[in-house]
Amino acid sequence: MDRPVAPLEGSSKITRRDHRLGTNHASRCTQSRLSRRNHVKQVKVLVIGAGPTGLGAAYQLNRHEGVDWLLCEQSTEIGGLSQSIIDDAGYTWDIGGHVWFSHYDVVSNLLAEILGSDGYYEHRRDAAIQYGSHWVPYPFQDHLQALPGDVRTECLAGLVEAAITAASGSQGPPENFSEYITAAFGIGITEAFMRPYNEKVWAHPLGDMSWSWIGERVSVPDPIAAIRNALGAPKDTEWGPNSTFVYPKSGGTGAFWDALANTLPQERIRLGARAVSIDRENKIVSFEDGATIGYEYLITTVPLDITARLIGDPSLIELTSGLSHSSVHVIGLGVDAAVGERLGDRCWMYFPDPELPFYRVTHFSHYSPANVPAGIDGSSLLIEVAESATMPVDTDDLVDRVIAGLVSAGVLENAEQVSHVWTHRAEYGYPTPTLxxxxxxxxxxxxxxxxxxxxxxxxxAWRYEVGNMDHSFMQGYEAAARALTGCAEPTLGLDGDR
Structure with missing residues (x-):
């Protein structure tokens, strides 16, 4: 079967629009290329990276009149991992399954202000996990009633046994994430879902991971509630901060970041400015085009190990080389309208089966019909596949294996339902919380x-637990405030220094 395939990142023409003002970024990029030729001697705060964290810092800095600041981004686009891409065929894609919900009033208010009351759709989360031929509502551990009888029994027995063991105090605290999930959920839930799914999404041995990051990321079940649910009591489907979320009507997740960037002074944003070295003693950053910028404070949002290499300190490089991360292959599929009709209001699906290459599939056109080009009677799916240095992925036939997996899982009836393919690889996808x-x-x-x-x-900051878009924005927002006033940074739990 012949399918149009959008070229890989860097080889396709990508169109980005200012969805608030109806203009594109060409004029800003041209202005940036011209202005960055001029040497900038000094700024009070230099920000590297125009993703959510860098834009959060810039937004905060811009609130303070008279502060000299500059935001530099190596790409010609705003948003970092949270940008959206419009491919050659007109499909809109995100770099992963991003949705908008917030823990912070400042972000919620800004989102409403930037997008406007009619600029987004509101969704109630409808997510499920595939277990064999069964679909289990998310979170898995709170909906054991959806499992086959024998599996449900094993999960409940394991959960009760784990609760009894914990109450007895006979075991010490878990030493790693693998031990944690068994201690918290019991062997049944662990083997049915927790272990296989987490091994796929992290692409890292669970025994080498800590469990300090859990927090609100994982629903820890109450055994009594689990038993009641399994016996048919009303189920709670509202767990978690993303039980309801919003999504821009057009332009994908990145529409918000584009619009936010357009509220900032454009002369303070330099795109296509790639940092090549950081002189921390003299507080100077050198860029690929030969420009050098001095700073009083530097807020860097690039990966911590890359910052170490930019500085060039052997001891810091060696220290940060101990960090681990996973990469994500994002595959976008344009599919027949019948696929979307069958999925209905389903937002996304998890797949713990190790025989399937993907860990999550998002019903992307459900978020917004505009994610599919006008005039096309179809739907779109966004699929994620994880890899790491310890668990590499063969990319030669990855798209074919993903489509075959979707047919096997029943998401597609056949491969002929796919009419368009787009691919992207994010080298830095998940910061792994290793021991x-x-x-x-x-x-x-x-x-x-x-x-x-x-x-x-x-x-x-390499902390997945505060790595959502709103967390990341606030990290930059609070770091900028720290640079100006020395105040604390509650998102990272850092005390003030003045």
């Missing part, structure tokens, strides 16, 4: 902070 992560990150951030370098963001 040594906290020690490495704490030492690195402290050392950088002593030189007025604030490394922040999903990979700048």
């Amino acid at each position: 040594n992560r906290e020690e490495i990150v704490s030492l690195a951030l402290a050392e950088l902070g002593s030189a007025n370098i604030l490394s922040r963001g999903r990979f700048g």
